[in-house]
Amino acid sequence: MAEENVLTGFWSLWTWIISVGLILSFLYLLHFAKRIKGSDSPDRKMHHTFDGIEEYDNPMPKWWLMLFYGTIFWGLGYLAVYPMGNSQGLSGITNISRLEADQQAHQEKYGPIFEKHAAVPVEELANNEEAVKIGRRLFLNSCAVCHGQDARGGYGFPNLTDNDWLYGGAGDTIKTTIMGGRQGMMPAWGESLGEDGVNDVANYVLTLSGREDADKEAAARGKELFSNCAACHGPDGKGNQMLGAPNLTDNTWLYGGTLQRVKHTIRNGRSGKMPAHQDLLGEQKVHILAAYIYSLSNK
Numbered sequence: 466m467a468e469e470n471v472l473t474g475f476w477s478l479w480t481w482i483i484s485v486g487l488i489l490s491f492l493y494l495l496h497f498a499k500r501i502k503g504s505d506s507p508d509r510k511m512h513h514t515f516d517g518i519e520e521y522d523n524p525m526p527k528w529w530l531m532l533f534y535g536t537i538f539w540g541l542g543y544l545a546v547y548p549m550g551n552s553q554g555l556s557g558i559t560n561i562s563r564l565e566a567d568q569q570a571h572q573e574k575y576g577p578i579f580e581k582h583a584a585v586p587v588e589e590l591a592n593n594e595e596a597v598k599i600g601r602r603l604f605l606n607s608c609a610v611c612h613g614q615d616a617r618g619g620y621g622f623p624n625l626t627d628n629d630w631l632y633g634g635a636g637d638t639i640k641t642t643i644m645g646g647r648q649g650m651m652p653a654w655g656e657s658l659g660e661d662g663v664n665d666v667a668n669y670v671l672t673l674s675g676r677e678d679a680d681k682e683a684a685a686r687g688k689e690l691f692s693n694c695a696a697c698h699g700p701d702g703k704g705n706q707m708l709g710a711p712n713l714t715d716n717t718w719l720y721g722g723t724l725q726r727v728k729h730t731i732r733n734g735r736s737g738k739m740p741a742h743q744d745l746l747g748e749q750k751v752h753i754l755a756a757y758i759y760s761l762s763n764k
C-alpha cells in the first residue's frame with residue numbers, strides 16, 4: 466500500500482525546487498536590501514509624502530535582520546532533518562513511514578473496539594451507545610453529503626430514518642446495501658405508453674396512496690396499464706425490495722409526489738445509485754454504520 470502514497474518523481478522534485486528556491490530568493494532579497502547605507506542627507510529620502518510625513522530609505526534594523534537570517538537557517542535545518550517529497554531526512558523518517566506509524570497507532574487504539582463491535586449482530590449493536598456514536602461520526606464523514614446530516618435524505622436520496630425501505634431494513638440487509646452499493650432501475654415508459662398513457666398511469670399511481678387530487682377517469686384507464694408495472698412494483702403496488710422497487714401506496718416519495726414529478730419518473734425512468742463502501746471503509750466500519758442506520762428507525 467505504501468507505493469500508492471509516494472509522490473511521483475516530478476512532484477517530489479517540484480516541492481524541493483519551490484522550497485529551496487524560496488529560501489534562496491529570501492537570501493538574495495536580504496543581501497540586496499542590506500546594501501542600502503543609512504544617511505540623513507535629503508537624497509536618501511523616499512519620493513513620497515503622507516500627510517506631510519516623509520520617509521528615509523534607511524537600512525533594516527539589525528535585530529530584524531538577525532531574526533530573518535535565523536528563520537532561514539531554521540528552515541534549511543528543518544529541510545535537512547525532516548522528510549520532504551520522496552526523500553528521507555537526516556532523522557531517517559520518511560513521509561511513508563510516518564503515515565504507516567500513524568495508521569498502526571490508529572489500528573492499535575481502535576482496532577480492538579471495532580473488532581469487539583463486529584462480533585455483535587447489527588440489531589443488537591444498535592442499542593450500544595458507543596457503537597452508535599462511532600457510527601454517527603462515520604455517517605457524517607461518508608454519507609451525509611447525500612443522505613443529509615440528519616439522514617432524512619432529499620430528492621433522489623432516501624430518508625433513512627422512516628422505516629420505509631427500498632431494499633429492506635433488517636440489519637444484515639442494510640449492511641449489504643452499504644457494502645456493495647445499490648442501483649435502482651426504473652425503465653422509461655414515455656415511448657411505449659405515450660403521453661396520454663403516462664398521464665393515466667401516473668394518476669392511477671396517485672390513487673394507490675388515496676390521493677384525492679388524482680383525476681379519477683384517467684386513473685381508471687391507468688389501472689389497465691399498471692400491468693406493465695406489476696412485475697416490479699407488485700400487482701397491488703406495494704413494491705419489491707429484491708429490486709429496490711418502491712412501495713407506491715404509502716405517499717412517501719423518493720422523487721416527489723406531485724403529478725408532474727410522478728409523470729416525469731414514469732416518462733423518463735430513474736436510476737438512483739448508492740455507491741459501494743466496502744473498499745472505502747472496510748467491513749468493520751460498515752458493520753457499525755449499519756447499526757447506526759438501524760438505530761435511526763428502531764428506537
Ligand code: HEC
Nearest residue numbers: 607608611623630631632633642648649709737738739742
Ligand atoms: C453519492 C451519494 C450517496 C452516498 C455517499 C451514500 N449514499 Fe446511500 N444511497 C444513495 C442513493 C441514491 C440511494 C438510493 C438508491 C436507489 O435509488 O436505488 C441510497 C440508498 C441507501 C440505503 C438504502 C435505503 C433503503 O431504503 O433501502 C441505505 C441503507 C444507504 N443508502 C446508506 C448509506 C450509508 C450508510 C452511506 C455512507 C456509508 C451512504 N448511504 C452513502 C446515495 C448515496
Ligand code: HEC
Nearest residue numbers: 649650651693694697709710711718719720721735736737
Ligand atoms: C423493471 C422494474 C420496474 C418496472 C417494470 C417499473 N418500475 Fe417503477 N421503479 C422501479 C425501481 C427500481 C424504482 C426506484 C428507482 C430508483 O431507486 O432510482 C422505481 C420507481 C418508481 C417511481 C418513483 C417512486 C418514488 O418514490 O418517487 C414511480 C412513481 C414508479 N416507479 C412507477 C412505475 C410505473 C407507473 C410503472 C409502470 C408503467 C413502473 N414504475 C414500472 C422499478 C420498476
